[in-house]
Amino acid sequence: MAGKPKLHYTKGRGKMESIRWLLAAAGVEFEEEFIETKEDLEKLRNDGVLMFQQVPMVEIDGMKMVQTRAILSYIAAKYNLYGKDLKERAWIDMYVEGTTDLMGMIMYHPFQPADTKEKNLALIIERATTRYFPVYEKALKDHGHDYLVGNKLSWADIHLLEAILMAEECKPDILSAFPLLQAFKGRTSNIPTIKKFLQPGSQRKPQTDEKFVATVRKIFNF
Amino acid sequence: MSGKPKLHYFNGRGRMESIRWLLAAAGVEFEECFLETKDDLTKLQKDGSLLFQQVPMVEIDGMKMVQTRAILSYIAAKYNLYGKDLKERALIDMYVEGLLDLNELLMAHVAQPADKKEQHLATIVDKATNRYFPAFEKVLKDHGQEFLVGNRLSKADVQLLETILMAEEYKADILAKFPLLQSFKARISNIPTIKKFLQPGSQRKPPLQEKDLPKVMKIFY
Numbered sequence: 355m356a357g358k359p360k361l362h363y364t365k366g367r368g369k370m371e372s373i374r375w376l377l378a379a380a381g382v383e384f385e386e387e388f389i390e391t392k393e394d395l396e397k398l399r400n401d402g403v404l405m406f407q408q409v410p411m412v413e414i415d416g417m418k419m420v421q422t423r424a425i426l427s428y429i430a431a432k433y434n435l436y437g438k439d440l441k442e443r444a445w446i447d448m449y450v451e452g453t454t455d456l457m458g459m460i461m462y463h464p465f466q467p468a469d470t471k472e473k474n475l476a477l478i479i480e481r482a483t484t485r486y487f488p489v490y491e492k493a494l495k496d497h498g499h500d501y502l503v504g505n506k507l508s509w510a511d512i513h514l515l516e517a518i519l520m521a522e523e524c525k526p527d528i529l530s531a532f533p534l535l536q537a538f539k540g541r542t543s544n545i546p547t548i549k550k551f552l553q554p555g556s557q558r559k560p561q562t563d564e565k566f567v568a569t570v571r572k573i574f575n576f
Numbered sequence: 577m578s579g580k581p582k583l584h585y586f587n588g589r590g591r592m593e594s595i596r597w598l599l600a601a602a603g604v605e606f607e608e609c610f611l612e613t614k615d616d617l618t619k620l621q622k623d624g625s626l627l628f629q630q631v632p633m634v635e636i637d638g639m640k641m642v643q644t645r646a647i648l649s650y651i652a653a654k655y656n657l658y659g660k661d662l663k664e665r666a667l668i669d670m671y672v673e674g675l676l677d678l679n680e681l682l683m684a685h686v687a688q689p690a691d692k693k694e695q696h697l698a699t700i701v702d703k704a705t706n707r708y709f710p711a712f713e714k715v716l717k718d719h720g721q722e723f724l725v726g727n728r729l730s731k732a733d734v735q736l737l738e739t740i741l742m743a744e745e746y747k748a749d750i751l752a753k754f755p756l757l758q759s760f761k762a763r764i765s766n767i768p769t770i771k772k773f774l775q776p777g778s779q780r781k782p783p784l785q786e787k788d789l790p791k792v793m794k795i796f797y
Contacts (some may be wrong), residue, residue, distance in 0.1 A: 405711050406674045417666060423645065424669035431662050440653050444639060447646035452628050485628055 360413040362398060362457045367559045367560060367564050368461060372516060374453075374558065376426055378551035379512045380433035385544045386557065426450075429459040430455050430509035442504045449490070449510040453517040456486045460520045464562045465571075475524060487532050491515055493541055494534040500541060504556045507545065515542045525559055581606040582635040584620060586792055589781045590683065591644045592632045594676070594738060596780065598648055600773035602655035603733045608779065614795050647670070652731040664726045671712070671724055671732040675739045678708045682742050686784050697746060704743050709754050711738055716756040722763060729767065737764045745783055 358515045359377060363370035377384050382525045389395050389409065398408050398520050412419045417433075419425045426557060430436040430446075446542040466474045487496045493502055520550050521528045529536050549560055562570070582598060585592035587610040599606050611617050611631065621629045627642045634641045635652075641647045652658040654670075659665045681700055688696045715724055724732040740761050743750045751758050765774060773780055784792065 382659055404671060406677070406707055415663070417663070419666060419670060421670045421673035424666060424673050427649075427669055428662065428666040431665070440650065441637070441639070443653070444641060444646060444650045447649055448641065448643050452645055455628070536724035537763060 355413050358382075361386045362389065362403075362411040362413075363409050364389050365559065365571060366570065368410075368562075368570070371559055372422065372457070372513060373410060373412060373425055373429070375512055375516045375551065376429050376435070376509060378557065379507075379545070379548050380429065380435060381547045382433065384557070389573060390569075392575065394496075395573055404459075420497050423454075426509065433509065435509045435512070437504050437508055438506075442508075443469060445503045446508050446510045449493070450513050452486050453510075453513045456482055457517050457520055460524060463524075464564070479525050479528065482524075482528055483531065486517075487521075487529070487535060490538075491532045492539060500538075507542075511538075511542055512548070515539060515548065529542075551555050580604075584611065584625075584635075585631050586611045587781070588784050588788070588792060588797055590632075590784075590792075592635060593781055594644065594679070594735060595632060595634060595647055595651070597734050597738045597773065598651050598657070598731055600779065601729075601767070601770050602651065602657060603769045604655065604777070605653075611795050617795055624765050634675050645676075649732060657729060657731045657734070658726075659730055660730045664730075667725045668732045671715070672735045674711065675732075677736045678704060678739055679742065682739070682746065685746070686786055686789060695720040700743070701747055701750065704747075704750055705753065708739075709743075709751070709757060712760075713754045713756050721758075729764075733760075733764055734770070737761060737770065742783075751791060 359382065360371060361384055362375065363386070366447065374384070391396070395409070398404050398409070398411070400409065403418050404411055404542065405418070408420060410422055410425060412425050413423075418430065427436070438445050457479075461472075463471070463474055463478065475508070488503065493551065497505075499505045501507055515538075518535060529539065542548060550556060583592060583595065583606055585608070587608075597604070611620075617631070620626050620631070620633070625640050626633055627640070630642060631640065632644055632647065636646050636647075636650070639675065641650060643748060649658070659668050681703060685693070685696055685700060712724070719727075721727045723729055724736065736757075737760075740751065740757060751761065766769060
């Protein structure tokens with residue numbers, strides 16, 4: 355069934371944000387249905403539309419897709435953001451898994467207990483600057499292209515930009531040792547679909563604040 | 577560079593086991609290089625062989641691949657275990673992601689502190705029997721076919737069998753309420769490459785015992 359994809363999630367970033375980014379970058383309009391209370395989530399579960407009783411869930415092409423990576427892979431392949439062959443896909447997958455790990459740490463940060471928050475932030479910054487960003491800086495340096503894989507925009511580039519911006523929210527000068535990533539950020543942010551997504555009024559979601567943490571805990575019961 | 581894939585990991589299941597299963601199911605012979613000490617890991621890190629300083633790492637087709645899911649996807653696509661089109665791939669990915677979540681839960685059990693173990697086991701059984709297995713029982717029931725997707729063996733079937741067998745190690749009758757999963761288990765176990773992998777002497781690894789945990793922790797921490 356054709357029609358816009360429909361996203362089911364809370365009003366925050368969480369695990370759905372990467373999906374919003376990818377759809378936006380691909381120039382695909384999408385609708386959102388927000389889970390605001392525990393009852394909203396229960397209703398989706400009782401309706402039998404969540405294969406593993408979890409969100410994100412995206413209604414797309416007649417499927418009710420769940421599992422973030424599965425959804426992202428489908429969108430990437432459908433909109434030609436997944437490289438030209440198996441090997442390019444392998445590199446895109448590897449790069450995306452790295453940025454997923456980094457963004458996962460940042461995503462959980464607001465939910466850390468108060469006494470470990472500072473240490474956790476230090477770990478995020480350490481991982482970003484010593485494990486993850488050097489890899490992407492090197493990739494760009496080695497081939498000298500504008501994009502991470504195959505000299506063409508792919509899911510890996512979009513995911514990296516998202517990760518960079520999230521990391522900068524943790525530490526504004528986090529890219530100071532990475533000149534190629536700085537240029538990458540400037541370039542990729544200027545791609546028309548992405549530029550549009552970065553403007554106020556888009557479906558991009560704001561950072562999770564303490565108030566929203568409480569809402570999320572209530573919805574998901576943790 | 578052609579040749580057998582070479583797996584770098586410790587001598588246990590962990591995150592490499594799903595990769596061993598998939599290669600074995602695809603009939604692909606592979607070699608293994610075991611990390612026994614922290615120095616072994618450090619050496620690989622210093623060599624620049626580990627993109628994000630982590631294992632699993634698999635040398636395959638001239639690449640040093642890391643990240644479990646990336647490796648599994650590459651192997652599945654290469655050996656035609658990834659469905660025939662985008663939509664079948666979407667279903668396979670969904671099913672595998674759910675199963676990997678259950679796998680994580682199962683793997684975490686051995687490291688639970690003694691006072692949390694019983695509660696954790698209850699969580700495993702609850703999630704397996706109320707969240708995951710019902711979903712796959714329903715998939716098989718709805719289409720009545722022998723395999724999860726596209727009437728053909730895929731990485732989803734291999735992953736489901738692996739996870740079923742691991743779950744049964746925690747509760748032998750965990751499939752009691754799932755007749756279709758029981759026959760699925762028997763059927764898929766009988767596929768020649770998989771049957772071979774299930775026999776003693778294969779590269780399948782045993783569950784991690786608590787007594788082996790300190791050695792593994794020393795490698796990584």
